[in-house]
Amino acid sequence: MLKCRTVWKKLAPLARSSSTLCRQNVKRTGLNNGRIPTCVPAANMSTGPGGLGGDNLKYTIMVGAACVGSLTYAYFLLKGDQKRYQERIEEITTRSQRSSKEEAATVQSEPPAVEATQTEAVPESVPEAAPSPEEPSPPAAPAEEPAAPAEAAAPSETTAPPPADEPVVEAPPEEAATPVAAPVVEEEPSPPSEPPAAPAELAEPAPAGPTEPAPAEPAPAELAESAPAEPAESSPAELAESAPAEPAEHTPAELAESAPAELAESAPAEPAESSPAELAESDPAPVVESEPAAAAETPTAEPPEPQPEVVAESAADSTPASLKVPSHSPYLLIGGGTASFAAARSIRARDPGARVLIVTDEPDLPYMRPPLSKELWFSDDPSVTETLRFKQWNGKERSIYFQPPSFYINSEELASAENGGVAVLTGKKVVHMDVRGNKVKLDDDTEISYDKCLIATGGVPRNLQVIERAGEEVMKKTTLFRKIEDFKSLDNVSRNAKSITIIGGGFLGSELACALGRRSTESGLEVIQMFPEKGNMGKVLPEYLSNWTTEKVKREGVKVIAEALVKSVTCKDDKLEIHLKDGRLVKTDHIVAAVGLEPNVDLAKSAGLEVDSDFGGYRVNAELQARSNIWVAGDAACFYDIRLGRRRVEHHDHAVVSGRLAGENMTGASKPYWHQSMFWSDLGPDVGYEAIGIVDSSLPTVGVFAKATAKDTPKAATEKSGTGIRSESETEDTATSPVASVTPLPPVAHKDDYGKGVIFYLRDKVVVGIILWNVFNRMPIARKIIKDGEEHADLNEVAKLFNIHED
Amino acid sequence: MSSVRQEGKDKIIFVTKEDHETPSSAELVEEDPNDPYEERGLILPNGEINWNCPCLGGMASGPCGTEFKDAFSCFHYSKEEVKGSDCLEQFRAMQECMQRYPELYPQEDEKSSSKTSQDSTEESGANSTSASEQDSNTSQPDTESTAES
Numbered sequence: 011m012l013k014c015r016t017v018w019k020k021l022a023p024l025a026r027s028s029s030t031l032c033r034q035n036v037k038r039t040g041l042n043n044g045r046i047p048t049c050v051p052a053a054n055m056s057t058g059p060g061g062l063g064g065d066n067l068k069y070t071i072m073v074g075a076a077c078v079g080s081l082t083y084a085y086f087l088l089k090g091d092q093k094r095y096q097e098r099i100e101e102i103t104t105r106s107q108r109s110s111k112e113e114a115a116t117v118q119s120e121p122p123a124v125e126a127t128q129t130e131a132v133p134e135s136v137p138e139a140a141p142s143p144e145e146p147s148p149p150a151a152p153a154e155e156p157a158a159p160a161e162a163a164a165p166s167e168t169t170a171p172p173p174a175d176e177p178v179v180e181a182p183p184e185e186a187a188t189p190v191a192a193p194v195v196e197e198e199p200s201p202p203s204e205p206p207a208a209p210a211e212l213a214e215p216a217p218a219g220p221t222e223p224a225p226a227e228p229a230p231a232e233l234a235e236s237a238p239a240e241p242a243e244s245s246p247a248e249l250a251e252s253a254p255a256e257p258a259e260h261t262p263a264e265l266a267e268s269a270p271a272e273l274a275e276s277a278p279a280e281p282a283e284s285s286p287a288e289l290a291e292s293d294p295a296p297v298v299e300s301e302p303a304a305a306a307e308t309p310t311a312e313p314p315e316p317q318p319e320v321v322a323e324s325a326a327d328s329t330p331a332s333l334k335v336p337s338h339s340p341y342l343l344i345g346g347g348t349a350s351f352a353a354a355r356s357i358r359a360r361d362p363g364a365r366v367l368i369v370t371d372e373p374d375l376p377y378m379r380p381p382l383s384k385e386l387w388f389s390d391d392p393s394v395t396e397t398l399r400f401k402q403w404n405g406k407e408r409s410i411y412f413q414p415p416s417f418y419i420n421s422e423e424l425a426s427a428e429n430g431g432v433a434v435l436t437g438k439k440v441v442h443m444d445v446r447g448n449k450v451k452l453d454d455d456t457e458i459s460y461d462k463c464l465i466a467t468g469g470v471p472r473n474l475q476v477i478e479r480a481g482e483e484v485m486k487k488t489t490l491f492r493k494i495e496d497f498k499s500l501d502n503v504s505r506n507a508k509s510i511t512i513i514g515g516g517f518l519g520s521e522l523a524c525a526l527g528r529r530s531t532e533s534g535l536e537v538i539q540m541f542p543e544k545g546n547m548g549k550v551l552p553e554y555l556s557n558w559t560t561e562k563v564k565r566e567g568v569k570v571i572a573e574a575l576v577k578s579v580t581c582k583d584d585k586l587e588i589h590l591k592d593g594r595l596v597k598t599d600h601i602v603a604a605v606g607l608e609p610n611v612d613l614a615k616s617a618g619l620e621v622d623s624d625f626g627g628y629r630v631n632a633e634l635q636a637r638s639n640i641w642v643a644g645d646a647a648c649f650y651d652i653r654l655g656r657r658r659v660e661h662h663d664h665a666v667v668s669g670r671l672a673g674e675n676m677t678g679a680s681k682p683y684w685h686q687s688m689f690w691s692d693l694g695p696d697v698g699y700e701a702i703g704i705v706d707s708s709l710p711t712v713g714v715f716a717k718a719t720a721k722d723t724p725k726a727a728t729e730k731s732g733t734g735i736r737s738e739s740e741t742e743d744t745a746t747s748p749v750a751s752v753t754p755l756p757p758v759a760h761k762d763d764y765g766k767g768v769i770f771y772l773r774d775k776v777v778v779g780i781i782l783w784n785v786f787n788r789m790p791i792a793r794k795i796i797k798d799g800e801e802h803a804d805l806n807e808v809a810k811l812f813n814i815h816e817d
Numbered sequence: 818m819s820s821v822r823q824e825g826k827d828k829i830i831f832v833t834k835e836d837h838e839t840p841s842s843a844e845l846v847e848e849d850p851n852d853p854y855e856e857r858g859l860i861l862p863n864g865e866i867n868w869n870c871p872c873l874g875g876m877a878s879g880p881c882g883t884e885f886k887d888a889f890s891c892f893h894y895s896k897e898e899v900k901g902s903d904c905l906e907q908f909r910a911m912q913e914c915m916q917r918y919p920e921l922y923p924q925e926d927e928k929s930s931s932k933t934s935q936d937s938t939e940e941s942g943a944n945s946t947s948a949s950e951q952d953s954n955t956s957q958p959d960t961e962s963t964a965e966s
Contacts, residue, residue, distance in 0.1 A: 359878045362886065416880075416921055417875070417879055681853070684855065684856075685856045710826040711827045712828045712830065713830065715829065715830070715832070716832060795845070804842070806830055809832070810843070811845075814837070815837060
């Protein structure tokens with residue numbers, strides 16, 4: 011009220027002046043005409059509508075027009091969103107057909123957790139009805155609206171402002187208003203009364219409020235975007251959609267689809283039902299139970315019916331188990347990678363006759379990753395993609411698998427084996443973890459109880475948003491490199507494509523670029539590498555070294571495009587076009603995205619484990635323990651390093667060290683993370699380095715270099731120690747002493763030739779990281795220096811300890 | 818002579834062999850032989866065998882792990898004049914087990930396995946603290962490897 015007054019007061023002078031102008035004009039005409047117009051005196055503040063017309067009228071008209079215009083715009087926007095939303099749902103449903111089981115499984119784990127929470131009226135809830143395989147909850151959501159909001163909803167519905175306020179309520183434009191929709195509709199609108207800004211946020215937190223937050227989140231987001239149209243319309247529309255969808259999709263194969271359909275239907279039925287409905291996808295039992303309960307409220311003899319059918323189907327489908335899953339395992343390791351295998355070995359060594367079960371969603375037995383981006387590419391064997399054997403520099407061949415299949419025992423035999431053993435369950439994903447009950451649930455609904463559990467789920471490669479948004483065509487020509495199948499597919503692509511672009515200048519990107527660059531010399535393949543930093547390994551190596559390394563990479567046959575930020579990617583004439591932010595355009599056949607790893611923390615929610623916000627991954631203590639009986643190791647563990655502070659390390663040796671430590675602690679050792687892991691990288695045959703600790707290019711560094719001789723190459727290092735994997739050379743090479751060869755060196759090393767040396771990374775004057783640049787078999791000294799954590803006045807003196815001039 | 822250059826926050830030093838000939842004045846902290854946190858070699862300070870030593874590869878954890886542990890322990894604690902002569906039974910059992918898994922324990926290794934296990938115990942006495950790195954190479958034929966038995 012007062013505000014209006016002040017505003018008007020401000021406008022008044024303006025009004026006055028313009029009115030004066032008007033008057034003057036009139037006067038002029040008057041004079042011209044010889045008549046004095048009888049206008050309202052200038053001094054009056056014309057607050058009334060009839061007042062000096064022009065201005066007020068103008069303002070009213072303008073404001074009115076603006077309102078109408080914005081409303082119209084919003085309406086069309088929402089309508090468009092609705093359409094887009096529907097298309098997306100269709101896309102999802104087709105996608106879900108391919109991976110229905112997994113979706114079901116994941117969703118299932120979420121509902122239980124979600125149900126427990128949320129009951130307050132969430133503004134947006136309703137839209138959830140959207141049936142999407144990944145989001146069974148949405149359907150549930152609408153139904154789930156708590157009773158309380160229902161009442162409020164009715165009045166609020168009417169007061170709800172136009173579309174802008176109803177983000178959530180959006181449902182696909184299908185309008186088959188069913189009677190059931192009515193109660194739901196009422197519930198839905200309750201939130202809409204909240205400010206429009208909320209919708210976006212609401213969509214996030216718990217889309218429908220009571221039920222599943224997690225699955226619901228994506229749904230609400232979409233819903234929010236889709237045109238809210240009108241509360242009354244939207245809710246029925248959503249429900250309507252699920253209804254028609256449901257009858258159409260009752261095929262055994264399409265569990266995922268039918269589940270959403272059912273869910274959609276059940277949603278209208280009732281809140282109670284909806285949650286069970288969601289579970290129905292992968293959990294026949296709960297669904298059956300919920301059905302009777304659901305029957306209580308609204309109509310829908312129908313929705314419950316399809317459910318049992320679906321349940322039956324899913325039940326049938328979920329037990330094609332060719333592998334019998336053991337019901338209990340004393341040691342359960344989730345994830346079948348390097349950390350898991352190291353832990354298995356450690357447990358078996360320390361606990362005689364231990365029974366260890368590894369559960370992995372990959373189809374392969376545990377294998378090591380480094381050769382996938384290095385040695386396997388240098389192999390001369392044309393069948394390398396099948397055998398996965400690589401020849402080390404010294405000629406010795408080995409497989410990337412840690413152990414051949416005969417090392418492991420069958421999971422059925424695990425309980426009965428006299429001396430225990432290690433069993434691997436492939437192709438099974440753990441979707442839910444019950445910490446209080448000490449058991450986990452797999453994606454096929456079987457449960458395994460454990461005494462001690464290790465989570466070593468690693469991570470999934472990150473993708474660039476521009477690529478994800480670019481559509482199906484671009485995604486088909488993009489590789490996210492991590493597993494054996496990615497190696498196989500990239501190998502195939504490299505033999506057929508003319509040009510490959512690697513986005514990312516870190517370890518993986520640079521190694522792949524060098525490996526493919528090597529191949530390019532033989533086959534004429536064009537290899538491009540682009541990254542936002544100034545040089546390869548820009549976040550690891552100090553600038554001078556990063557520049558030097560980039561030159562080396564270029565010499566391997568790679569076209570390096572530095573300081574490149576990708577703006578968009580399009581597919582034209584079966585070729586990809588990458589548009590950079592600075593205007594450059596790169597045309598290529600295939601993209602490899604090596605832009606980081608997203609740690610897999612899917613189980614955090616169900617297990618109640620903390621996730622670290624700075625580094626990602628599960629937060630564990632110095633002994634790698636998350637909670638009693640649960641440890642985490644490898645890429646997924648954000649642990650406390652007593653010397654270097656909290657960190658998360660994504661390297662091979664760390665996976666081994668932390669896996670081994672976790673195994674020790676699972677068998678009662680209670681040792682903290684103490685032995686520093688190292689890592690290494692090779693960039694072609696001339697440049698190789700080993701590193702330890704925190705190696706971040708933003709830290710101040712001190713580099714001590716000598717000139718490299720022919721003896722100082724990675725090739726020479728492995729030949730001498732007789733091992734293939736660099737980190738092994740330390741253990742195996744215990745008894746031999748370094749050969750002191752005196753080779754005369756030029757008096758002053760060439761200024762820009764960083765042949766070999768040691769680089770110290772300092773934090774508060776203490777060495778926290780060391781790189782041994784083309785200097786090998788000196789890791790124990792480096793480890794000692796970091797462990798001491800002393801402030802050294804002259805790092806050149808410390809560098810002397812490494813004997814960089816000798817072999 | 819060494820040359821020093823500063824590039825922003827990074828210092829670069831080039832040194833010749835002569836520069837590094839004088840012994841280092843850097844001081845390292847004394848190692849505590851009984852530090853419970855440290856990684857141990859094959860033989861622990863209390864005389865027991867560290868089955869988790871990476872130097873053993875997968876010998877103690879594989880299908881023949883139990884047999885291997887029996888044979889090796891017997892050998893380790895054997896007080897006979899010819900060390901291990903009272904352990905023939907255990908070694909035979911171990912070899913029999915290994916013959917059942919030729920993929921894991923290739924033929925060449927079997928003959929040398931008992932021999933190398935003797936070698937490794939002697940060696941491990943000499944170096945009790947080996948920097949144990951990851952050991953992923955277990956049963957591949959590499960007769961030249963030292964401690965892997």
